Structures are given as C-alpha cells and as structure tokens.
Amino acid sequence: MTAAQYEQFSNYAVASATGILALAFVAYVAQWGFARKIAPDRTLVTSSVDQHDSVLEPVERTSTDAQAERSDVAGGIGFSLTGLAWLVLLAGVITRGLSAQRVPWGNMYEFGCAATLMALTAYIVLVRMWAIDWVGPIITGFGTVVLGLSALVFVPPGPLVPALHSYWLVIHVLGAMIAGSAFLVGAAASVLYLVKARAERTTAEEDRVGFLWRIPPSAKIDQIAYRVHAFAFPIWTFAALIAGPIWAQYAWGRYWGWDPKEVWAFITWVVYAGYLHARATAGWKGKAAAIIALIGFATFVFNFVGINLFVSGMHSYAK
C-alpha cells in the first residue's frame, strides 16, 4: 500500500473505532441500567462483608433473574465491543505509523489515538487479571470522548519537526502513555470507590439494589486503585522525570526549564506522590486519598489538553 492508502485506511479505522467504542459504552451503561432493580445475592453480600475475600476472583453472579441475565449479556456485549474497538484502533494506529514512516505519536491527534489504544489495552488486560469490567462505562466513555476530540485536532500524517528527531520520542511518549492509561484506570476505580463507599455508609441493607451492589466492596476497589497507581507512578517518574529531562538536555541544552508542560508533569507527579502518602496517613486514607488521585488525573488531562492548546511553550509542536 502507498502512504496515501495507509493514511486513508487509518482515518477510516480510527473513525470506526470511535463508533464501536461509543456502542461499547452504550452496552456498559445498559449493563448498569438493566441491573438497577436487582438485589445482590446473599452469598455476594456475605463475601463483600468478608474482608478476606480475594480481589482476584470475579464477582459471583448466581442470580437467575431475567434482568440480571440481560445485564450480564449487555456487559458481555460491552466487553466484546471494547475488544473489537481495540483491534480496529490498533490497525488505525499502525497504519498511521506506516503512512508517516515513524512512531504514530508525533502530534496531539496521534497521541490521542495511541493513548486511547494504550488505555483500552490496560483495561482489557486488567479485566482478564482482576475482573475490573465494572469500570467499563468510564473507560469506554472517556475513550470515546478522547477519540472524538482527537478528530478536532486532526492533521494529515507527515514528517516531524527537527526537535522530535530522536529515539527519546519513542521512550518518553510511550512511558507517558502507559502511565496515563494506568492513571485513567486508577481514576475510574477511584470514582467508583467514592460512589460505593458513600453508598455503603448511607444505604440501608434492604435498599441495596442495582449494579453498584454487584461490583466489589469499596475496600477492594480501593485496593485495585492503589495497585494501578502504584504501577503507574514509577512509570510516570521514568517518563516525566528521567526520559524527559535526558531528552531535554540533548534537544534544548537544559534538563529542566520549567516549560509549562514540564511544570504540569511535575505537578502531576507531586499530586500522585501525595496520593501514595495519603494512603498511608491516618485521616487521609480512603475518601481524601481517592480525591487526590482524581486531582492527579485532572492535572494529567489538563497537561495534555489545556497546555497543548492554550499555553505556548517548548512543547508547542504537540498541537
């Protein structure tokens, strides 16, 4: 295929993936919707009280209720569609790279696509590992929005500006994408933790109906959020505070220069460092820590969107 054919294929693939991911989101929302009147199984309640139950085991669903069945089917469709969107997006990102003859993350559009692909990868892997399909609506909804907004900053594939001619582009941006994907999963888990923890405090036993009571108890969600963040934080440290400065030293003659992008990468790092400390501090555990994690994710997103579009700096080619 020629570069132009690859380009066209990539554009169609990314657009299709956006549509499929939107459908996956709808299916996941339906999964929650269909289950809104279902009381959880007694067995599930006992296991959720039992703190010793393992995170790694998927939530038991033995209810034979028709609604529960519909909910499960919708969830299955959601996951299958997410897998399909992943596959199509993978093809789109690869052909984008083939068309441009370089790694497909040299500008904001490409980063949006590649980072969404990475986030879906992280989600699918973690669903297999820890059965976290309950963050599906957040991940697919967020992914759809990112892909949709990426289309607004679309640029045709082309060579890179001289500052990006470096293998550090591969390392630095890949690291940022992996960390960002895990931050997204962590943020999604933190949102559900806050919702669930609040519901556990305020909802009487007999009122506990709906999908919220079919997902793991808040303590387990908190554990998963912590693990994902504990994975992401060292990678973010590497991408933003090691690979970035090394490259900056070669490209700009200083390893750290308080460029707006650097400032916000630092802020993200500091906030997530705060999260890790908060989880070990009395009075900050739980709710406050989860809120700090969400602030951390907000700073990450702001660095990608706000700083790229509204603030000029050395990273301005990222537009």
Place this chain on the structure above:
Amino acid sequence: MSSNAVPALGRREFTRWFWRQLTSMRTALFLLLLLAIAAVPGSLVPQRGVDARAVEAYFLEHPKSAPTLDKLGFFNVYTSPWFSAVYLLLMVSLIGCIVPRSFVYLRALRARPPKAPRNFSRLPASASFETSASVDEVITAGRRAIGRARVDVVDGELSAERGFLREAGNLVFHISVVVVLVGVAVGTLFGYRGSAIVTEGQGFANSLTQYDEFGSGSLFKADQLPPFSLKLDKFTAKFQALGSQQAGAPRLFRAQGTYTPKPGADARTFDITVNHPLEIGSTSVFLVGQGYAPVIKVTDANGDVVFNEAVPFLPNDPSYTSTGVVKVPDAEPEQLGFQGFFLPTAATGSDGASISVYPAAANPLLGLFVWHGDLGLDKGTPQSVYILDKSKMKQYKDGDKSYRVSLQAGQSQKLPNGGTIEFAGLRQFARFQISSSPGVKVPLIGIIAGLAGLVTSLTIKPRRTWIRARREGSRTVVDVAVLDRVPRDDLPADLDAFLERFRELLGETEEKHT
C-alpha cells in the same frame, strides 16, 4: 480545640513541638500539595528565566496587573521566596523524616523477628491443622516453606520476618529526592547558560560580551568561561515543500563550521543539529533557533559606503516574519536608523499588506522605515542591537505617510537625504545556546536510584510468619499466622498457598481444618 486550652510552651518545647509537626506525614503531605499549587502560576504567566521577551510582552498587554504580579514574584515563580519556602520546608521535613527512620531501620536490621503472639486468631490471617509428623519435623518443614527470611525458633515456636528491603527502598527513594535537589542546586549555582546569534561567515568567541543573553549561577565567575571559539560556515534549513501537507513545517536545521577548543589549538569541524549538540569539555553548544540576516549596504549623501553588513532579523512566527533594526552611526551628515521587517517568502495578503507565506527564502522582501538624527550610541549606556532609540531621531515622511524602503534581493533604493540602501545579499544565522551545568550526572544518578528504590518499596511485601507446633496425643497440632506490615488484601490467598507448600513438605494431603 481552643487556643486558651493549650498551656504556654517554653522555647524548647515549642521547638520540639514545631519539629514534630514539620516532620509529620500530615505536614509533608500538605507541603507536597502546596508545592503542586505553588507551581501552577509559573505555567500560566511567562517566566523571566524561561522567556524574558514574553514577560516584556505581558507587561505591555496587561499594564495594570503586571506590576502587582511582578511584586508577588509571579514572573520568577521558581526562584520566588514563597516557592522556595515551600520546597525548603519540604526538604527539611523530608530530612527530618529520613534521619530518624534510617536509625530505626538500622536497628530493625539487627533485630530478631518478634515473638509469636498468644492468640493467632486475632491476626488478619491464621489457620491450623494436625499432622502425624513430630514438632521438629514441622518446624523444619515450616522453615523450608517460608524460604528466605530471618527465622527464630524457640520451644516449638517459629517466628519469621522478611521483606526488609521495602523500607530500604523507601529510604533510598527519599534520600535520592534530596540528592536530586542538591544536584540541581549545585548545577544551577556553578553553571551558566547563554545564547548568541552567529551569522554565516561570522565567528563567536566564548566571552561575556559575545552573548545576547546570559545567565549564571551566583557562584559562577565570568573568567571561568572556557576560551573556545567557533566559526559558522554554513547553515542549512529545510522545510516541508509548498503545496504538500504541513507546508512550511521545519524538517532540518543544521549548522556546520569549525571550532577551536582553546586558543592555539587546531581547528576542528563541527556539525550541529537539533538533538545533537557540540560538546567542548563540560560546555555544550546547542542549536536552538535560526533566522535570516539580510546583507544591507548603505551609502550616505557623500557617496561613501558607511554600512555593509549582514543584520540578523529575529523571526516572530512560523513563517519567519522577522523584525530587525539597522543602525548606521557613520552616515553623514546625520546618523541613520532603519527599523522594519524581513519576509522570506513575501506575498500580498487579503488586506493589501505584505505577509510571509513560507519560511524558506523563496521571495525575500525587506521593508524598512527610516529615521535620521542621533542614534544615542555615544551616551555610554549599552543599547540593544534590536531596539532603535528614537528619542532624538525623526522619521522621514512621504507626504502624510511614513517614508518606506521596500527591497527585493539585489534591489537598491534612493534615500530622502541623497544616499542609497541596497539589499545586497542574504545569509542565515544560527542561535546557539551555550551552557554548562556541572555535575549534571548527580541528579540523573539520583533519580535513577530513586526509581529503583521506589519500585522496591512498592513491590516488596514485608511479612511476618509464625508457626506454633504442639504435641497432642499421637498428633501434632500446627497453628500458622501471617501478618503484613502493610495491609494487603491477598494475605488469605497467600496463606493458603503457603499452607499447601508447607503440608506438601510434611507429606500431608488431608484437608485443613480451622
């Protein structure tokens, strides 16, 4: 708690109280979040240390708020007293945390595993089973099942502890944060950074007067500048071709020439591109910008050539619309000053004005306004070569409008006072950043060690295991309990796996009972 409920503290008690507060995790956490907030303004308003020209522009755009922001240090956020206060407090808090914890850790390294608690069922995970093996066999098998750990056996009771590296990793991480900050501080104090514009055919000698911008740490002395010199022979700039996608996007910048590491040494060639600086000792020469320097030839009213030089015009936008100033102090009868723009590829815009449509020099155009009078160069105060002091000069007029010089390459134009100005040629210039940050490896090694420590502290589980075996008739009752120093949810699963291993070593296959 109301303030009057607190008894007055003596100075010593207060110091101790203050120190305890400062080094508490809560304070460290608060300072961390405060540091994040304090860093924000520096990304939203321009910073003097990053882009001094942007700060000047900000003052022009916001004449009311800018002076107030300036007083608050918003244009030097990262060196401002309040930002420094936050991170210095954080540093002190960090050190105040590291030092006592290091001593605790050193003691813990020598300590024996704690004795088994009486009641295992109170621990987060415990189990018991019976076996026909003897107490000694049980303890031996238990020791093997635990694997690498510090183990004590007293009277049929086994206590084991492992995962000491977690706290080591934790300490390494926090110490390395201090190392990084100290390394950065040293590099800043003893380092320097400056930028200089060098036009093709011209040279640069590494002394203070040759720099356009120069900044150095407070412990750096100008006579420490390494005495190298360089000469730029050729500058190559390539842009994405017109008519293609992303037309005008830069593709290659390359500066070639020769340099002499120190006076008297042999000249060597250099080839600097973006991402590939020239290293001379501890100093690096980076290519950070480029632009055009039209060669301007001015003949005065007497017919003498009073100016014939390449004048760098500084680019303002991606299509290299550039502005510059020409000062001709030797012109007779009056000094002349020119100010205007240079367009590498000029085209007529929709409003009739000339604009640059492409960054390469396909259709270069020079447009200048002319002033005559006193350039103010003799006053002794240093002047920027890019700013024309018009306080003692008058602009030439053409009727109501300003008199204007408009030249394509090779063209010349008569001046109102009788002389001529000629656009005699076009050269390119490179903007080099020359910098040295001594000890740059210190923060690098620091942060890599820190990352290793971080991963260690996040992955290693510090675990205590106890096994108690006692003989009851012909059977041995074995109680097992595990405790993690950091609460984790996978403890029961781990206990099950451990029991399986343990019982396998004992040759047991029957189901456990609790």
